[in-house]
Every structure is written in structure tokens, then in C-alpha cells.
């Protein structure tokens with residue numbers, strides 16, 4: 001099991017390197033917290049309106065689950081404005097990958113819907129702080145969001161691959177080998 005955590009920690013290094021996320025982004029978010037925390041309800045509303053309007057994403061949720069999910073996302077959003085340790089924050093995001101694997105929330109769903117939150121946040125930041133500071137704040141938020149999405153995708157992939165390996169007894173490197181062996185046949189189907 002420690003192997004999964006070790007791989008996830010490599011994922012943390014990678015998302016930091018690729019997004020450029022640093023503690024300065026969280027410090028900036030905490031400066032703007034008095035205004036930006038007030039955008040939580042609208043952001044979360046847009047997010048869930050989008051998910052409930054499409055049959056594949058709506059199918060993920062149980063009846064009457066919306067309120068509970070909204071509360072979770074608001075709590076997560078508000079937590080972004082009080083991060084004092086970037087590494088610890090990113091480490092804690094492993095829970096999202098796990099929760100999403102359990103509920104079959106594919107990475108595609110998460111990546112596509114995140115843009116709704118991003119656009120809403122960007123518009124509000126520029127309207128509140130003007131184009132210069134507004135964009136600085138928006139880019140900081142964008143780096144946080146992309147790092148979380150990257151890590152959730154990493155967690156999803158690590159967990160499903162490791163779970164498949166554990167339950168079949170096939171070593172992860174062999175799974176990769178079998179995947180590569182099947183690709184030619186799949187390519188014909190995909191591109192036909």
C-alpha cells in the first residue's frame with residue numbers, strides 16, 4: 001500500500017512542477033478571502049447545474065444527494081483560502097481521487113466541468129479587482145484547480161491500476177504490457 005502513497009507523492013511533485021503552483025498562490029488567495037469566499041454558492045450552483053443537466057454525470061448521484069454534495073464542494077472551496085502548507089494540502093487531496101473512484105466519477109467528467117468553476121471565478125476576480133490584480137488572483141486559483149485536477153486524475157489512475165493488480169495478481173508492469181499488446185486492435189475499432 002505504501003507504494004501507492006509513494007507514487008502519489010511523485011504525482012504531487014509533478015503537478016507542482018507543471019502548474020507552477022506555490023505557497024505564494026495560497027497566500028494571495030488568503031488575501032482575497034473576504035471577497036472570494038462569498039462566491040462559493042454561485043460557483044457550486046453552476047457546477048452542479050451542469051452535472052445534473054447531463055445524463056451521464058447526473059447518473060452518478062443518488063436521489064436527494066445534491067445538497068450533501070454541494071456542502072462538500074463549498075467546504076472544499078472555502079478550504080483553499082486557508083492553506084498554509086502547500087505540500088500538506090496536496091497530500092490531503094488524495095481523498096478526492098479515492099472518493100471519485102468509489103463512485104465512478106471519471107476523470108473526463110471532472111476535467112470538463114472544472115472549466116465552469118474556472119470561468120466563473122475568473123469573471124468575478126476581474127470584476128472585483130480590475131484586469132491586473134484580477135488576473136493575478138484568477139491565475140493563482142487556476143493553478144490550484146489544475147493541481148487538484150491533475151492529482152485527482154493521478155489518484156484515479158494509480159488506484160484503479162493497483163486495485164486491478166491486487167485483485168488479479170497481475171503485476172502492474174505486466175498490466176501495462178498487456179495494454180500495449182491490445183492497442184493495435186483497439187486502434188482499428190476506435191478510428192474506424
Ligand code: HEM
Pocket residue numbers: 051057058060061069072073076095096099100102103105109110111113114148149
Ligand atoms: C473540479 C472538479 C471536482 C472537485 C474539485 C471535486 C471535489 C470533491 C471533494 C472535495 C469531494 C469529497 C472527498 C472526500 O473528502 O471524501 C468529492 C466527492 C464527490 N464527488 Fe467530486 N469533485 C469534482 C468533480 C466531480 C464530478 C464531475 C462528479 C460527478 C459527476 C463528482 C462527484 C462526487 C461524488 C459523488 C462525491 C462523493 C463520494 C462519496 O463520498 O460517496 N465530483 N468531490
